[in-house]
Structure formats: structure tokens, C-alpha cells
Amino acid sequence: MTTPPPSAPRPPAAPTAGPRPAPWVRTRLRAAPLGTLLAAALAFVAVLLAAALPRAQDRGADQALRSFLDHSGSTRTSLQVTAPAPASGQSAQALDRTLQSLLARTGNTFHVDVDSVVHGTRTTKRQPLLNPELSRPHRLPPEMSLLYVQQAQEHVKLVEGRWPGDTPRTAGGATYEPPIQVALSQQAAQTIGARVGSVLKSAPLVDGTPAVEVVGVFSVPDETDDFWVNMDCLPRACKKAVGESYLWEADAFIGAGDLDRTDLWGHNAEDFWRLPVEVGRLRADRLDATKEEIASYVAGPTAAAISFDTRRERIRTTSWLPELFEQAHDRRQAAAPLALIGPAGVGGVAFVVLCLAGALAADRRDAELRLMLARGGSRSAIVGRLLREGAVTVLPAAAAATALAVLLLPTPRLAPALLSAATVALLALLAFPVRAAVLLTPPRPAGRWRRPVAELLVLTATAAAVLEVRRRGVAPAGSDPDPLLVASPLLLALCGALLLARVQPVVTGWFARLAGRRSGLVGFLGLARAARGSGARGAGRSGPSVLPMVALLLAITTGGFGAAVLQSVESNRLGVARLTVGGDAAISAFGKAELPEGLAKAAGELPGVRTSVPLWIDHDSALVGTVQRSSQVNLIVAEPRAYAELSRVLGCGPFDPALLATPGGEAADAPVPALFSSGLARLGGSGTF
Incomplete structure (x- = not known):
């Protein structure tokens, strides 16, 4: 009986390749397509506004300069x-x-x-x-x-x-x-x-x-x-x-x-x-x-x-x-603070909205991020993944928005638009990762003094801004724009939002206690959750509930302030123009020329004209006998009743036209009644001049 030869040892089996991990960015974006599109749309709109604003301001400044010079005439x-x-x-x-x-x-x-x-x-x-x-x-x-x-x-x-x-110059050879x-x-x-x-x-x-x-x-x-x-x-x-x-x-x-x-x-x-x-x-x-x-x-x-x-x-x-x-520089300098209030308000609202979007995204994915941290992921690695995820969404939208702004608003300067767009794009990119990094930070002992100190600083800055606005105005003459004065509407809105954030938990809790005395549970539970969310949660590490209130108040305050400023400028300009012209329109003769007969009557009969007053004005008269011995005045000769009606319509104050009536039978050299302005009356006192 023969023994079979021993078999050769088998080679070890080759290790099988494990499943390759799915790409993080592609998988995450596919998991939430609607959120990705909304994030890209928000970044697109924000960057478009940021890039368009400097170019629109440049176009407006250039147009104002050229219009001013065009109206000055070609000679000048x-x-x-x-x-x-x-x-x-x-x-x-x-x-x-x-x-x-x-x-x-x-x-x-x-x-x-x-x-x-x-x-x-x-x-x-x-x-x-x-x-x-x-x-x-x-x-x-x-x-x-x-x-x-x-x-x-x-x-x-x-x-x-x-x-x-x-x-x-020559004729017959002679010059x-x-x-x-x-x-x-x-x-x-x-x-x-x-x-x-x-x-x-x-x-x-x-x-x-x-x-x-x-x-x-x-x-x-x-x-x-x-x-x-x-x-x-x-x-x-x-x-x-x-x-x-x-x-x-x-x-x-x-x-x-x-x-x-x-x-x-x-x-x-x-x-x-x-x-x-x-x-x-x-x-x-x-x-x-x-x-x-x-x-x-x-x-x-x-x-x-x-x-x-x-x-x-x-x-x-x-x-x-x-x-x-x-003169153009002075005009631009005077209008600069008013022109900066609107962009500052839009920038504040955009900043709050982007921060709100980042906070909401972090709250929505809070459990996911904490699970990744618990499974061994480091905080820096998680933030890096979120940055790559945001870059795929934000950067293409930002580039498209910047290109569209440059195309729609052509101006020579490109750097301000690029800098503004890059700043907003960076904010949109970092809002979510920074919020996530804060959420993943180990808890620290709560410091109750931080929020009151921050609110006190905001209140102090707001009070200083309001006092300066009341003392100097928003646009002090002959000075560059003051950031504190420009930001005064934003500071007022921020103070209002902080005040509401403090008051809302108290008021909501009071309504929750009233609802608890009733038989229904829906109202009580809703009010109780709102009170906890706006107080503890809103003031803590994860609650974004205060941000919508801040954004809303910023928008309302900036819009209201701008409307009030425009209305004030329009009314003051109309008043100054009326006082300078003497009415809504004036027809005057040059030099010593005379206006045609019947012109005042014909002008008064035009559609929309309420009154027409013929005047004779001498700008070179002098009033002798005042405190200053002699004062140059504008002498106006007019029919008293018509001039009294014009003064009433213009808002200069009514007066009795009978005071200007000259009694009949007086000598030719008798004093003529005259209506003095208040400033001239202080110089002249009483008596005959």
C-alpha cells in the first residue's frame, strides 16, 4: 500500500477590497437638494446686491458731477x-x-x-x-x-x-x-x-x-x-x-x-x-x-x-x-452721510439674514454634527468638510452674481465691487461652519455678565449717536461722514430688538400662565415653548430666534429713517425755493427793461396758478438810521392785498394789508408805511427811517 504524496500548501487568499467611502460633498448635497438650492440663491442675491451697490454709487456720483457741470455752462x-x-x-x-x-x-x-x-x-x-x-x-x-x-x-x-x-497786396508791380x-x-x-x-x-x-x-x-x-x-x-x-x-x-x-x-x-x-x-x-x-x-x-x-x-x-x-x-466736492460731502444710511441699513439686514441662515442650518444639523464628533471626528475636520460643502454652493453663485453686477452696471472702477462681493461671499461661506464650530465647542461655565455688558455697550453707543445727531445733525457741514452718525438708525433698531428680546419672554410667559388656567393644552404648550425659546434658547448657544426680530427692525428703521429724511429735504428745499423766488415761479426783466403790460394778469389766469402779484424790486436800497447806521436791504413795492395773499399762501405769515395803505391827502414827502422783516426790525427799532 502506497502513501499519496503530501499536497502543496495553498497560497493565502488575496484580501478583498472594502467598499470605498462615498464622497462627502456630493453625498451631502444630494441628500438635501432643496436646501442646497436655497443656500445658493441666498448667496447669489446677497453677493449681487453687494457687488451692485458700489457700482451704483459710482454711477450716481458721476452722473451728479456731470449734471452739475453741464448746468454750469460750457464757458465755465x-x-x-x-x-x-x-x-x-x-x-x-x-x-x-x-x-x-x-x-x-x-x-x-x-x-x-x-x-x-x-x-x-x-x-x-x-x-x-x-x-x-x-x-x-x-x-x-x-x-x-x-x-x-x-x-x-x-x-x-x-x-x-x-x-x-x-x-x-500788389498791383502793377507796386505794393x-x-x-x-x-x-x-x-x-x-x-x-x-x-x-x-x-x-x-x-x-x-x-x-x-x-x-x-x-x-x-x-x-x-x-x-x-x-x-x-x-x-x-x-x-x-x-x-x-x-x-x-x-x-x-x-x-x-x-x-x-x-x-x-x-x-x-x-x-x-x-x-x-x-x-x-x-x-x-x-x-x-x-x-x-x-x-x-x-x-x-x-x-x-x-x-x-x-x-x-x-x-x-x-x-x-x-x-x-x-x-x-x-463746489461739487462740497455738495458730495454734504450728501454723503445721507447716501450712506441706506447702504448701511441694507448691509446690516444682509449680515443678520446670513447669520440667521447659518444658525438655522446649524440647528437643523445639530444631531448629525454631534454624532460625527462622537464617532471620532475632530472639530477641525468637521468644520473643514462644512467649508468644502459650502464652497461648492456659495462660490459659483457668488461668481455669477458678481459677473452679472459688473455686466448690468458698467463703471470704470472694479475694485470696490470685487471687495464688497468677496466680503459678502466670505460671510455666506463662513456663517454655517463658524456656527457649527461654536456648537461643537465643549460647554464652559456660564457667565451671566457677558450679555448685560454687551447690551450696555450697545445702549451707550446708541445714546452717543443720538446725542451727536441732535447736536450736529446727520450730515455736519464741511466734515467727512461720521460712522457713528451713519450707524445711528442701525443702533436704534438693535436697541429695540434687544429690548424686545428681553421683554418677549416675560410677556409670553405671562400669557402662558393665563392660558394654563384654561382647559385647552395647545395654547398653553405653544406659549410655554415660545417663552422658553425666546428666553433661554434665544439667549443661549443655539437659539437664532432673536435674529429675525433684529433683521425686521433694521429694515423698518432704515426705511422709515430714509423716508423721513427725504421728506424733510423735499419740504425744506421747496420752502427755500419759494422764499428765494418769491413764489413757485417768477418772471423778471433783465436790467432796466420793463415787462409788457398785462403780463401779470395773463400769468395769473394760467391753469393751476392761484395768484399772480406784480412786484418792483430794488436790491441796492440802503436803510439809514439803524443800529449799524446803514443797512443794505431789498425794497419791494407791491399792491398790499395781493402781497398779503401771496405771503399767506407761501407760509410766510399773514398780515393786515390796511397797515400798508397810505392815507390820502398827505404831503408828497410824508413817510410811507413799510413792512419790515423780523431781522431788520431788530436792527432798526422803532421810528422813521
Whole structure:
């Protein structure tokens, strides 16, 4: 019998791979799709508002600046450059070279509208025209100055003759001084009695003073065009008062060929360049830098460089822009605190809502988080998982919201919007993990002094803010926005919320005790749970019940405060406008001109007009015999009954019109009854003045 050989040992079985753990973020997001979508929507809306707010403020500030400058007029928003004409003779090419040098120093913080530039040469003094056939009111001859403006032909329409060109100065080989060729406007030519072919002579001031020949007549399609600013006597003749009389002033265009003879007409000639600044490209955030550059252009390093480049030592630049920028800065500074109250309120509400969302999410997943901690998970690892979970939800929504805000509100500045959006996105991302970290922190001995101290600090800050608002107002004149004053509505709302949080448990507990005396259990149990939730739970580590109250009060307080401020501004502005104008609207005559007869009656019969009062106002009267010996006053002459009705309608206070009635039969030099203002009455006292 044979024994079988022993079998070879079997190799050990390969270990089987265990189940791979499911990805945490994907599994968790799939487990609660509705919560994920709501979290993404909340982050999207919050970041969209945060990114849009700075861009909307930039657009509003730029629009306010440009509107203010547009209403100031093109004259005040231009750079006016002047220089004496060269004694050796001027040329159009020299004017163009100087213009290029002037434009080369712009384009950094401000730009010049090249298409609206006006430059040329003008005589500095008008000369009388001695032709006897010209119009001479009160026997005073008309006067004329000559201008060369390179852009003139683009703004006029030639109706007769031709445009002035090069004047030939030789005839038969001999040199002579022919008349300067000029073009007059049609209305000016008709006013002074000139026509095409007229040779107008002036009194000789220097040897060889030339006459002028009218070779063309033009019409002006649009006299309101900015081109005609400071050239009032070109589109039409102007009336110049001389004592009780007047004379006509009519300016004329000359051609480039006679530029070298402009100094023969009126002693001197002056080159000028008007450079309109593009108001539509100015930015409020760069206003200080623009102001400095304009100031350098007017009198500074830029002005010195221009003088050196153009070889014109007496070139001068003037502009109203520095003063306008200062006024715009003051207006913006005055409105800044009021403009910040709304965004501060929206930011406070958004902060509370995001904190509330994080607190509710942490309370909902409290059991899950504590189970993970009990099974060996560390607090940092759990918070890291929550951060990754939130990043997948919040960051794409935040990026989309920021891109949408940038697309919908185009502005040059991008950094404020990105910074604001990143701050809100970070808050939305950290609200839930931070709350979870607080929940998972081991309990500490309760400190009863923490909440009262915090509430006392809030109450102190609120009291300081209210006192400062009552003392200085929300927007103190000439000062930068004060964060304490801007946050005063938020502090008031926060104090109200804290007060309600303190009162609510007491009131709810009182109602719970009343409900306990009745037979039903639903009301008692609901009130008892509400009392515990708003008190112990709301004041403790896990209760978010106070946050909705804070958010609601913040929104209501900010909205009410803003509405009250707007209503106050509107009413005060209307009152000041009425007192300044004298009513809702005023029609006045310029200078010593008189209004047509019956105008006041016709204006009073217009639809919606309650009363119309004709007035005669003298702003230069002086009241002699007051405490200050002499006081300048505004003297108003009006029909007493109509003026009393106007004063009542405007809210200035009624008065008895019989007090202003002059008794008949008195001497011509008898004192006239007058109505004094309260301030003037304090200076004048009683008596006759």
C-alpha cells in the first residue's frame, strides 16, 4: 500500500477590497437638494446686491458731477487760453502749432473735446466806423472788432458774396495796403446799414490803418450753439449803452491771409484758444486728481511747460473748473452721510439674514454634527468638510452674481465691487461652519455678565449717536461722514430688538400662565415653548430666534429713517425755493427793461396758478438810521392785498394789508408805511427811517 504524496500548501487568499467611502460633498448635497438650492440663491442675491451697490454709487456720483457741470455752462467748463499776438505777424499755422502743444498736456484725468475747440485771433478794442451812410442812433457811429476763427465756416451759412480770403497786396508791380476783407452776419449788416461791397473806414490810430471791405454776408443757423459763447456781437449787432444814449457794435470775421494785419486795427490783437473739457468723461472718484491737474494747467508746472514749448512767455490760462470742482466736492460731502444710511441699513439686514441662515442650518444639523464628533471626528475636520460643502454652493453663485453686477452696471472702477462681493461671499461661506464650530465647542461655565455688558455697550453707543445727531445733525457741514452718525438708525433698531428680546419672554410667559388656567393644552404648550425659546434658547448657544426680530427692525428703521429724511429735504428745499423766488415761479426783466403790460394778469389766469402779484424790486436800497447806521436791504413795492395773499399762501405769515395803505391827502414827502422783516426790525427799532 502506497502513501499519496503530501499536497502543496495553498497560497493565502488575496484580501478583498472594502467598499470605498462615498464622497462627502456630493453625498451631502444630494441628500438635501432643496436646501442646497436655497443656500445658493441666498448667496447669489446677497453677493449681487453687494457687488451692485458700489457700482451704483459710482454711477450716481458721476452722473451728479456731470449734471452739475453741464448746468454750469460750457464757458465755465472750458480752459480759456490767451496770449498777445506776435508783433512780427500771426499765421494760422502758428495758431495750430500752439493748439497741438496745448492738447498734448491733456488726456490724463481730463480730456478736451477736440471737435468743439475754438481758436483764433481777435482785436482787443473796437474801432468806430466813420462812414456817414451807416446807422447812427444818437449820432454815435457803430464800432467793430475783427476776429479770425478757424472753425467759423463750419457754424455759418454764406448767403451772399464769398468768404474772406487772401487779399492781394500788389498791383502793377507796386505794393499797397488794400482793405481787409471781412464777412458780416446778415442781421448785423442790416442793423448798421452795410452790404456786400461796402468799404468801412475807421479813424487812423497808427500809420497805415486799413479800411475793411464787406465781401460776404452769412446767417447763423443756431445762435445757441456753444461756438458763439463770448462772441455775442458776431451773430447780430449789440446795443451798447453810452449814458442815456446807445450805439451799435458789430464784429466781423476775417480770413487767414489778413492775420498779420490785425494789430493795425485797434492797436493790439490777441490770440485765443477755448478748450472745452469733456464733462461726460469726468469721474467723481478722481475729482481731486483732476482738480490738481487743472490747477497745474492754469498756474503750475504744466503752465510753465506750455510757455516753454510754445515760446510764448505771456500765455495765460484761466478756468472756472477748480471752483466748480470745489463746489461739487462740497455738495458730495454734504450728501454723503445721507447716501450712506441706506447702504448701511441694507448691509446690516444682509449680515443678520446670513447669520440667521447659518444658525438655522446649524440647528437643523445639530444631531448629525454631534454624532460625527462622537464617532471620532475632530472639530477641525468637521468644520473643514462644512467649508468644502459650502464652497461648492456659495462660490459659483457668488461668481455669477458678481459677473452679472459688473455686466448690468458698467463703471470704470472694479475694485470696490470685487471687495464688497468677496466680503459678502466670505460671510455666506463662513456663517454655517463658524456656527457649527461654536456648537461643537465643549460647554464652559456660564457667565451671566457677558450679555448685560454687551447690551450696555450697545445702549451707550446708541445714546452717543443720538446725542451727536441732535447736536450736529446727520450730515455736519464741511466734515467727512461720521460712522457713528451713519450707524445711528442701525443702533436704534438693535436697541429695540434687544429690548424686545428681553421683554418677549416675560410677556409670553405671562400669557402662558393665563392660558394654563384654561382647559385647552395647545395654547398653553405653544406659549410655554415660545417663552422658553425666546428666553433661554434665544439667549443661549443655539437659539437664532432673536435674529429675525433684529433683521425686521433694521429694515423698518432704515426705511422709515430714509423716508423721513427725504421728506424733510423735499419740504425744506421747496420752502427755500419759494422764499428765494418769491413764489413757485417768477418772471423778471433783465436790467432796466420793463415787462409788457398785462403780463401779470395773463400769468395769473394760467391753469393751476392761484395768484399772480406784480412786484418792483430794488436790491441796492440802503436803510439809514439803524443800529449799524446803514443797512443794505431789498425794497419791494407791491399792491398790499395781493402781497398779503401771496405771503399767506407761501407760509410766510399773514398780515393786515390796511397797515400798508397810505392815507390820502398827505404831503408828497410824508413817510410811507413799510413792512419790515423780523431781522431788520431788530436792527432798526422803532421810528422813521
